[in-house]
Amino acid sequence: xxxxxxxxxxxxxxxxxxxxxxxxxxxxxxxxxxxxxxxxxxxxxxxxxxxxxxxxxxxxxxxxxxxxxxxxxxxxxxxxxxxxxxxxxxxxxxxxxxxxxxxxxxxxxxxxxxxxxxxxxxxxxxxxxxxxxxxxxxxxxxxxxxxxxxxxxxxxxxxxxxxxxxxxxxxxxxxxxxxxxxxxxxxxxxxxxxxxxxxxxxxxxxxxxxxxxxxxxxxxxxxxxxxxxxxxxxxxxxxxxxxxxxxxxxxxxxxxxxxxxxxxxxxxxxxxxxxxxxxxxxxxxxxxxxxxxxxxxxxxxxxxxxxxxxxxxxxxxxxxxxxxxxxxxxxxxxxxxxxxxxxxxxxxxxxxxxxxxxxxxxxxxxxxxxxxxxxxxxxxxxxxxxxxxxxxxxxxxxxxxxxxxxxxxxxxxxxxxxxxxxxxxxxxx
Amino acid sequence: xxxxxxxxxxxxxxxxxxxxxxxxxxxxxxxxxxxxxxxxxxxxxxxxxxxxxxxxxxxxxxxxxxxxxxxxxxxxxxxxxxxxxxxxxxxxxxxxxxxxxxxxxxxxxxxxxxxxxxxxxxxxxxxxxxxxxxxxxxxxxxxxxxxxxxxxxxxxxxxxxxxxxxxxxxxxxxxxxxxxxxxxxxxxxxxxxxxxxxxxxxxxxxxxxxxxxxxxxxxxxxxxxxxxxxxxxxxxxxxxxxxxxxxxxxxx
Numbered sequence: 001x002x003x004x005x006x007x008x009x010x011x012x013x014x015x016x017x018x019x020x021x022x023x024x025x026x027x028x029x030x031x032x033x034x035x036x037x038x039x040x041x042x043x044x045x046x047x048x049x050x051x052x053x054x055x056x057x058x059x060x061x062x063x064x065x066x067x068x069x070x071x072x073x074x075x076x077x078x079x080x081x082x083x084x085x086x087x088x089x090x091x092x093x094x095x096x097x098x099x100x101x102x103x104x105x106x107x108x109x110x111x112x113x114x115x116x117x118x119x120x121x122x123x124x125x126x127x128x129x130x131x132x133x134x135x136x137x138x139x140x141x142x143x144x145x146x147x148x149x150x151x152x153x154x155x156x157x158x159x160x161x162x163x164x165x166x167x168x169x170x171x172x173x174x175x176x177x178x179x180x181x182x183x184x185x186x187x188x189x190x191x192x193x194x195x196x197x198x199x200x201x202x203x204x205x206x207x208x209x210x211x212x213x214x215x216x217x218x219x220x221x222x223x224x225x226x227x228x229x230x231x232x233x234x235x236x237x238x239x240x241x242x243x244x245x246x247x248x249x250x251x252x253x254x255x256x257x258x259x260x261x262x263x264x265x266x267x268x269x270x271x272x273x274x275x276x277x278x279x280x281x282x283x284x285x286x287x288x289x290x291x292x293x294x295x296x297x298x299x300x301x302x303x304x305x306x307x308x309x310x311x312x313x314x315x316x317x318x319x320x321x322x323x324x325x326x327x328x329x330x331x332x333x334x335x336x337x338x339x340x341x342x343x344x345x346x347x348x349x350x351x352x353x354x355x356x357x358x359x360x361x362x363x364x365x366x367x368x369x370x371x372x373x374x375x376x377x378x379x380x381x382x383x384x385x386x387x388x389x390x391x392x393x394x395x396x397x398x399x400x401x402x403x404x405x406x407x408x409x410x411x412x413x414x415x416x417x418x419x420x421x422x423x424x425x426x427x428x429x
Numbered sequence: 430x431x432x433x434x435x436x437x438x439x440x441x442x443x444x445x446x447x448x449x450x451x452x453x454x455x456x457x458x459x460x461x462x463x464x465x466x467x468x469x470x471x472x473x474x475x476x477x478x479x480x481x482x483x484x485x486x487x488x489x490x491x492x493x494x495x496x497x498x499x500x501x502x503x504x505x506x507x508x509x510x511x512x513x514x515x516x517x518x519x520x521x522x523x524x525x526x527x528x529x530x531x532x533x534x535x536x537x538x539x540x541x542x543x544x545x546x547x548x549x550x551x552x553x554x555x556x557x558x559x560x561x562x563x564x565x566x567x568x569x570x571x572x573x574x575x576x577x578x579x580x581x582x583x584x585x586x587x588x589x590x591x592x593x594x595x596x597x598x599x600x601x602x603x604x605x606x607x608x609x610x611x612x613x614x615x616x617x618x619x620x621x622x623x624x625x626x627x628x629x630x631x632x633x634x635x636x637x638x639x640x641x642x643x644x645x646x647x648x649x650x651x652x653x654x655x656x657x658x659x660x661x662x663x664x665x666x667x668x669x670x671x672x673x674x675x676x677x678x679x680x681x
Contacts, residue, residue: 200546202539209531212520218502219480219512220593221535230541 023279024193031185035178045249048181050289051188052245057270057281058195059238064267065275066199067231068211069124070132072263073139074239079258080115080142081108081240083153085247089161101166101174105187105244112240113233120232125225127214139263146255158254161247174248184245191238196278198234207231268310274320283321301366305359331421343410343417350406356381357400364393431494433458433597433627434479434510439488441471441478441651448474450651451488456644458596461628463642465635467672471651472631473515476601480512481505492597507535511595515602515631517582519589521575525566528574528585530557532592557592563622564588580611584618591622598623600630604637616641639663647672 031051035044056078063069085108092099123134146153153159163180164173172179198204206227209217214224247253256262265288273284288306295302317324331337360380367378367387376388385392432455441449448471456462464472478485481502490497492510500508520528530547533556539545547553561567564584569577574585583603591598603619604612616637619628632638638645639659646656647668655665662668 197546198543200548201543202534202545202547203541203543205527205531205547206534206541208523208527209520212522213518215482215502216514216518216520216589217531219506220532220589221503221506222541223501223503226541230543234543 024189027192028189031189035181041177044177044181046289046293048177048184048249049293050286051184052242052249053266053269053285053289054282055188055191055245056239056242056266057273057285058192058278059235059242060266060270061275061278061281062195062198062207062231062235062238064270065277065280066204066211067127067207067228069127069228069232070135070267072132072136072267073142073260074135074235074266075258075260075262076139076142077112077116077236077239078243078246079253079262081105081112081243082247082253082257083159083243084108084111084240085244086159086161086251086253087152089163089166089247089251090159093162093165098167100169101163101248102169102183102186104166104248105241108242108244108247109237109240112243113237116233116236116239120229120236124228124232127210127224127228136260139258139260143255143259146258153255154253156255158252158257160252163248163251180249184249187241187245191241192282195234195238199278203227203230268306272310272313272320274322274324276319277322277326280320280322283325287321299363301362304362331418334421334424336421340417340421343414346410347407347414350403350410354400354403354407357396357403360396361393361400364396431491432456433460433493434629435489435491435494436479437489437491439475439478439490440486441474441483442486448651449478449485452648452651452653454646454653454656456627456629458627459625461623461641461643462630463638463645464629464631464648465633465638465645465672466648470648472648473601475648476512476599476631480510480599506593506595509595510597510599511590511593512599513586513590513601513603515605517579517586519574519582519586522573524571525574525577525585526557526561526570529560529588529592530554532589533557533560536593536595560588560592564618580607580614583607583611583615587615587618587622591626595626597627597629600628600632602631602633604632604634612637 034047038044038047059078060071060074063071063074085104088097088099088104088107091097119134119138123131123138147155164175166174174180174183199207206217206222207230209220210222210224210227217224217227243253243257246257269284269288270281271284272288273282274280291302291306291309295305299305313320319326328337328340331340363380364378364387371378371387376386377384378387379385434454434456436452436454439449439452440447452475464475466472474483477483479490479497481497481500481504484499492505492508495508497505497508520531523531530553533553534540537550537553537556539547539553558567558570561570564587566577566581566585566588569581574582577585587600587603590600600619604615607615612634619630620641628641630641632641642659644656645659645662646653647662647665648654649671654671655662655668657665
């Protein structure tokens with residue numbers, strides 16, 4: 001083991017350097033070309049929303065994953081940043097303030113950070129239940145304020161504005177969604193890089209140390225409280241940026257943007273993606289936004305499936321989707337990833353069919369109970385049938401049962417293949 | 430010259446229970462001082478008082494002549510006192526290298542900065558590698574600390590404790606729960622890394638105590654009943670009666 005690491009140290013360093021920048025370069029290129037692949041307006045809107053959620057989730061993970069702080073009221077910082085930006089936007093419109101739109105999120109970030117400094121000054125003295133409860137309380141407090149302080153929050157209908165009144169930015173007036181998309185992508189890259197670098201700084205590393213063992217960190221000369229406070233403020237800043245981008249993209253903010261539902265969603269997104277890795281929340285945000293937008297067009301029950309997915313993630317893959325991916329690194333290192341292909345197909349394909357079968361049953365039950373009387377026709381997977389007759393039920397139940405049976409049968413084979421793929425090659429070590 | 434650590438009339442009670450009942454102790458610079466005593470004598474409490482984990486009820490503690498009263502653990506650490514724990518206390522999800530590097534940060538002046546990138550600092554990397562070399566964990570560099578063997582975790586803990594460059598090192602039962610060979614390994618390690626430093630340790634293994642310590646204090650029911658050179662303490666009838674008699678008998 002040691003020999004390998006010693007002899008390959010020098011070439012590995014050069015390799016590491018390109019490895020280090022490669023994901024960022026690929027990400028930047030993807031951000032640029034995606035609108036040319038998915039050209040219609042709705043996909044661009046979905047992607048815009050996705051990238052905003054990515055920033056928010058990454059900022060949230062600065063607390064949850066990096067700092068070990070579970071916040072139940074984090075939508076407040078994004079929401080407040082958004083409201084503040086909306087006010088600036090209106091100010092620009094009313095008074096002709098010379099502010100180019102692309103800079104607006106920065107003000108959202110500063111406002112989010114300012115508010116995080118106030119709340120963090122008393123909430124970060126502990127990380128456990130106390131911190132979680134304070135975050136929940138503050139979240140409720142601000143959500144309640146949004147109905148009371150009408151001047152700032154605009155009451156129930158919220159506040160809206162028009163982004164196009166700012167100074168044209170090199171001739172761009174942000175009339176089109178695609179221009180906004182690139183603005184969001186730009187801020188996504190900047191924020192993601194900064195957040196990644198933050199995790200590499202002394203205070204970012206100490207956040208990990210405080211997460212693992214706050215007491216030991218104290219005996220290294222660091223006050224756990226201050227370390228948490230800095231993470232908290234940084235997180236507030238990036239949440240504020242996400243809020244500013246939201247304001248620009250949607251031109252309206254309401255109480256819904258900072259209430260507990262929103263806070264719960266971001267916890268879900270981050271956990272689904274995986275808190276243990278920097279890129280986890282990115283995957284989570286993409287997966288969740290797709291569920292939210294694409295799946296919600298297909299079925300009214302999308303939240304039910306999202307919830308089931310979340311519970312399954314917590315129970316079976318506490319590392320989230322990112323953890324699931326990273327589980328395969330050892331096998332890839334041994335060059336045995338290929339051996340997993342066939343066993344995966346044999347087990348996961350029936351598994352997927354089984355799960356889809358279950359979903360069908362859920363949909364059919366829902367239709368049976370809730371469709372208008374006389375409306376017995378329903379369509380699932382491009383097939384139209386009568387949800388009140390027995391045949392489709394029997395068919396779906398049979399398919400589901402058979403699929404799960406096959407999955408059970410092939411599961412041991414997969415387990416074996418997995419164990420084999422994760423043991424070092426014979427004769428190698 | 431002021432003593433490295435000076436305790437004067439130190440008392441601690443939890444409610445009505447007095448755990449530490451007036452401890453006076455002076456430990457000179459460069460001394461290796463062991464604190465021994467039966468279970469429940471208050472050894473760990475004494476450690477916790479000195480390092481600011483609990484506030485004392487009365488009495489004073491001074492480090493190099495500076496009063497430690499009311500100081501938080503991180504402030505005491507910055508004044509040059511570092512400690513290990515009876516229960517292994519490391520950052521188990523971080524790699525061994527990260528563990529050591531984090532323990533160097535404050536003393537190298539990085540404080541709470543968010544404008545320095547750690548990987549850029551050669552001084553930091555070299556410093557951490559030097560410590561890893563000292564505690565023989567270079568080969569384990571990139572493993573998460575949580576997966577190390579028990580003895581290795583203890584060695585890492587000692588590494589973290591000394592890394593910050595503190596000149597007063599306090600070790601709480603560094604060899605607890607170790608086999609003979611592991612104990613020998615840790616004792617050598619302690620001797621090596623605490624050279625020219627003041628060492629204060631709580632230890633149950635008399636072999637370690639008599640092999641390592643210049644001075645020994647015996648703590649019984651919150652009071653120090655004897656302090657002196659190992660041979661003096663061993664010969665002291667009061668100590669024989671209260672503690673050492675049984676222990677030495679049990680060991681033979």
